[in-house]
Amino acid sequence: MEFRRPDGMERITTKALAEVYIEEQIAALREQVGDKKVLLALSGGVDSSVTAALLIRAIGRQLVCVHVNHGLLRKNEPEQVIHVFREEMNANLIYIDATDRFLDKLAGVSDPETKRKIIGGEFIEVFAEEARKLDDITFLAQGTIWPDILESESGIKAHHNAGGLPEDLSFELVEPVRILYKDEVRVVGRALGLPAAMVDRQPFPGPGLGVRCTGAITRDRLEALREADAIVREEIGKLPATPWQYFCVVPDIRSTGIKDGKRYMGWAVIIRAVNTVDAVTATVPEIPFPVLCTMRDRILASVPGVNRVLWDLSEKPVATIEWE
Ligand code: XMP
16 A cells, blocks of 8 residues: 655644544554554664554554664663563564674675675564564564655665565565654654653664774774763763764774873774754764863773774765764
């Protein structure tokens, strides 16, 4: 079934409007799914989380969520997904820690596009293996949103939600947020009771920390990145107006430092914060110097292997937002 956003549809901006949408979707989902089962790859991103929450309201444990941890998630991310969905929402959630599998495949691979292909390909493989173990699934739910449809129709990009599963796995699609814009997905998510940390989450690329641990990923540098990223998100997150996206990068270079009176080679953490409307161009917001110093001090005091902290002032263009 092809659902299109009706011309002139009122923008969902309030809890009351979201509740009307939720009730309509619950009825439509129950009718579409009946007593069958639905499978969903739950990344913990806004779109898949709201899709899951809607389906849980409509069909409860007939929804089977699969959360794949590729080892490139941010600090505490898998724990939060498990807590919110399994414990608070009583979801039928399968958690797969595939960290070793992904990191072993990525060992020694430094080309950014090859890294992306490995992560994307492995993700589909892990998810497909899980799907094959479940033999009574009829539907596949996806967090496709309206801009994904518009972008794939205009040929700008093939929206990344469009299946990609092997041919032996053919499911009927369920897309309960398909006609919504991103801001509407957030309003609906809030009305469904999802925590603010999940609904207001900043954009996070599919390959995760993999494109921020530049060059060939090593476990120790990835861990340093994850720890530094948690500090940067915490400190910048306290600002009255948070930037559109803020994170850090740990490139595969070392520079000289001093520890216990001895010279040692350490990594540099690069703080990146940008403002943008559509990610096509981006500016660098002002971050108060004391906040930068707090991040520097916390990172240098607590993240092993790091001896330098830098701030990336580059706008897009000429730079891109991510380093890879
Ligand atoms: P760039 O680096 O191209 O990033 O200026 C623009 C926006 O896209 C995100 N990004 C990705 N998202 N898979 C994703 O799902 C990717 O491979 C990817 N690369 C970049 C980036 O975080 C920024 O928001």
